[in-house]
Amino acid sequence: MALILSLPPQYPLKTLQTYTLRNLDTNAHWPSEAIFRGEKHLHAAGRIQIDVYRGQLNLSDGRSLDVVCKIGFGKKATDRVAHEASLYNGKLSHLQGVYIPICHGYFVGDADGESMGCLLVAYCGEPIIEMFMRLPPIFKTGLVSALVAIHDAGVEHRDLAHRNILNCKGLPVIIDFDDAVDHACGRHISIVEGAPAPSLSCELGCVELYQFFLDLRVWTPAYIMYTGCFQPIRLAFDAHALAKTAPSHWSHEEALQEAYRVITAHVKEYYPAQYEAWKAKLSDKLKSKRKAPQSTSETTSPSDSPEPRL
Secondary structure (H helix, E strand, O other): OEEEEEOOOOOOOOOOOEEEEEEOOOOOOOOOEEEEEEEEEEEEOOOOOEEEEEEEEEEOOOOEEEEEEEEEEOHHHHHHHHHHHHHHOOOOHHHEOOOEOOEEEEEEEEEOOEEEEEEEEEOOOEEOOOOHHHOOHHHHHHHHHHHHHHHHOOEEOOOOOHHHEEEEOOEEEEOOOOOOEEOOOOOOOOOOOOOEOOOOHHHHOOHHHHHHHHHHOOOEOOEEEEOOEEEEHHHHHOHHHHHOOOOOOOOHHHHHHHHHHHHHHHHHHHOHHHHHHHHHHHHHHHHHHHHOOOOOOOOOOOOOOOOOOO
């Protein structure tokens, strides 16, 4: 299959606006010829000559496809585009049309004696503009699934910037794999949205997933602030254990009351859907303790506690 590129006049090589390239895949099931007409310049890499265009791919059988064309000039740029194409058609091929764009082929040629490589993929929307933490829940869930699938396929992206995450009708699509590397992901726990975050990346087993999911805020905090210090989140499940970390000059009652206060505030902020049920259950538990008979000789045990000021 031959590909003719027709690029807008703002292209850096103004004297060479039309190129004819060939598809290295002899088994590709495509018409004998196609023409890409660039309509909009999307991106240019500063350190090497790679340009990205959006346009129409007109096939000889009459079809017209909305595509993105990534072009590299020179050996270094061509090698990067070729590397990306090898991932699309190799380790990530089963994710095309789901978490990454459909690849329409990789083409090579020459321009002024320099090698030239061109990757064609389906247009899948515009880059996200929201802060990661402000993305809609369904979009975050899609991102978690996409990144886990990419890592499970043996690829680490290494450039998860906003410009490389597209909004495709409300769902994420990941692009730009020219920085990606082969990766044996060490993730050994499931990603549970809304659960406490792992304290360290080693608890998850993958630095890229750990850092990205922290930025995405798919987890609740791994720590709770108590008396000016961060304490492991496991202490938030036991007010008495948390109270034991209070300064030594605090009384047991003061420490316990403050533990209940910060735990209540934590639940309200990070588990709002469960807050009312949790609050009611805690109040019932404390009321039942107050009603329980107690002899005058008995003292309050460490498991008993004053009612928190909810």
